Amino acid sequence: MTRAEGGAVPWLTLAEVEATARAAHAGQTDKAGRPYAEHLAAVAEGVRDRGGDAEQIAAAWLHDSVEDAVLTREWLAAAALAPRTKAIVDALTKRAGEEPEEYARRILATPGALLVKRSDLAHNADPGRLGALPEATRNRLTGKYAHMRTLLGLDGPGAG
Numbered sequence: 001m002t003r004a005e006g007g008a009v010p011w012l013t014l015a016e017v018e019a020t021a022r023a024a025h026a027g028q029t030d031k032a033g034r035p036y037a038e039h040l041a042a043v044a045e046g047v048r049d050r051g052g053d054a055e056q057i058a059a060a061w062l063h064d065s066v067e068d069a070v071l072t073r074e075w076l077a078a079a080a081l082a083p084r085t086k087a088i089v090d091a092l093t094k095r096a097g098e099e100p101e102e103y104a105r106r107i108l109a110t111p112g113a114l115l116v117k118r119s120d121l122a123h124n125a126d127p128g129r130l131g132a133l134p135e136a137t138r139n140r141l142t143g144k145y146a147h148m149r150t151l152l153g154l155d156g157p158g159a160g
Contacts, residue, residue: 012080018040018061022037025068031137031141034132039123039124040061044057044060046118046120046122052112055088055112058082059112063089063116064092088110088112091107091110091113103148104152108153121149124141124145125142
């Protein structure tokens with residue numbers, strides 16, 4: 001994903017996507033009080049480490065932006081991003097009142113989204129990160145993440 005020359009689609013570079021995500025989430029913190037951009041960076045690095053491509057890495061940077069309402073669906077639709085990146089971000093954006101099973105089906109039906117969600121879940125469930133939370137919150141989130149891993153087929157024989 002590079003800024004194209006000579007009439008090709010001018011997509012944002014990964015550095016521009018990262019800067020956009022960092023600016024959009026500026027001042028936000030996670031449940032443990034850490035800068036939210038640390039989570040985005042960890043998910044993007046996890047995607048890279050798992051063999052993800054530039055479109056998936058861009059989606060990792062933006063995966064919570066629409067859901068957290070720091071960027072709009074309209075921004076995403078108009079953004080200079082590859083269609084696959086937009087589709088992955090959209091797939092990873094939970095809808096109000098949506099059941100986890102429906103959310104998981106959308107992720108599984110969107111090429112490239114599962115790898116980004118796997119990285120997101122891995123960072124969210126990191127024992128060091130969860131350890132900074134109150135016990136009740138830690139237990140609730142641990143169960144939530146385990147349930148999503150099961151729905152996505154990330155647990156059990158042959159799961160990755």
